[in-house]
Amino acid sequence: MEMLSAFAGYAVLGSILSAIFAILHIIGVWNVFKKAGEPGWKAIIPFYNTYTLYKISWSPMWFWISLMGTLLGAALLSFATVTVCVVIGAIIELVVFVVRFVAIYRLCLSFGWGVGKYILTILFAPIMLMVMGFDKSVYAGPVTN
Template structure:
């Protein structure tokens, strides 16, 4: 008995994932641009890798040295949660919003802060 196997390739599937990723990236840049602008930081910082994370740390009132912690596996998850909560509090939102809105559902949360009525209040530990 001879069994034939065929493989089906769909180039459209790859395009779909690529387009989705591009849309996600553009929405995140737009959201961070608005958040940075509200916080008195340059909006263009949202488009520069690593500098956008540094700027987000500053918005959260954390030291720029925390950027190194974001490079350590597992530790980076904890740091991202802390920074998300700090950013939420700096914009007058709760820690719950920070976790769910900014950490788990980043695009939605940052768009809400960026385009919503939230006002930035610099944390006491924020350095320029």
């Protein structure tokens, strides 16, 4: 019984921490959007917020490539008994993973941030997006090179 109580306590704590990080993420993205000239409300709509992040940092086309790659990779990975499908699905998911890292890097470059803040954004996204939204950095537009 004690173990069940401890598990329930950890579950509640995890839920509270997840809610806090989600709220921090929304606040950060809301302010990043405002700095980039986009309406802040886009930060609360799933998928549309990611589309908008790709739009202000790189190109919306890469959002669609990332989304389709995720769906295709997940579909192929679901065929766990077919080795070729699993390998191809894993490769597609790895490519999507790299595309997302590049998108985050380009977002950092769009606000004049360097590699150090990029690494911190990878590790602590909700906090660094709040920093990006509230600091004095200026949005310079999508990175084209």
